[in-house]
Amino acid sequence: MEQLLLMWVICIVILHIGCMxxxxxxxxRTGWRRELLxxxxxxxAxxxxxxxxxxxxxxxxxxxxTYLHMGNLFGDWYERQQFFYAFLNxxxxxxxxxxxxxxxxEDKAWRRMIMITGYSFLTTASIEITQLMTGRGFFEVTDIVTNLMGGIMGGILACIVIPFIRYIYRKTTKSVDTVQERHG
Known part of the structure; x- marks a missing residue:
């Protein structure tokens, strides 16, 4: 846990220096929202x-x-275990x-989804190849497929949420502009 925290703090410092x-x-300047993201x-990561x-x-x-095995929720212990591993991935x-x-x-939804799919594939492929090369894990095609599915689901969720965020942003910006006009 300490390693994770230390790694994150180092990344934040490097990121902030990079933004500056x-x-x-x-x-x-990089906006604070973009830097936070x-x-x-x-x-x-x-x-x-x-x-x-x-x-x-x-x-x-x-x-x-190299085989694709998602498991089975209603199978024996091994099949259920594989199903839950796939679900967690x-x-x-x-x-x-x-x-x-x-x-x-700022991208249109279709372009956003293509980019997210690419990011997710590159990330999961990098993880699997690194695990194979360093011996720190198993290279599994199932992991690549399930991680890619998760990345796409997260992208779909972002495509659903972004219009609401834009709506709220426009409403709050408009109300702030209106208040400034009245008092300015």
């Missing part, structure tokens, strides 16, 4: 790395499973897809 450098070079994405890579000893695994990537969906705020 970008502001100095481009002459345009980047911090959340980095924090979730640190959490994911801790969960999938750093909690296992190097060289302890390193096996490749889907759940693991829903926040990832959601956060990247918010990051792609």
């Amino acid at each position: 450098l970008q502001a100095g070079i481009r002459g345009k 980047l911090i959340l994405i980095l924090g979730y 640190c959490f994911g790395a801790q969960l999938t890579l750093f909690r296992r000893e190097a060289g302890s695994r390193g096996v490749m499973y 889907v759940c693991f990537f829903v926040p990832w897809g959601f956060l990247w969906g918010l990051w792609r705020w």
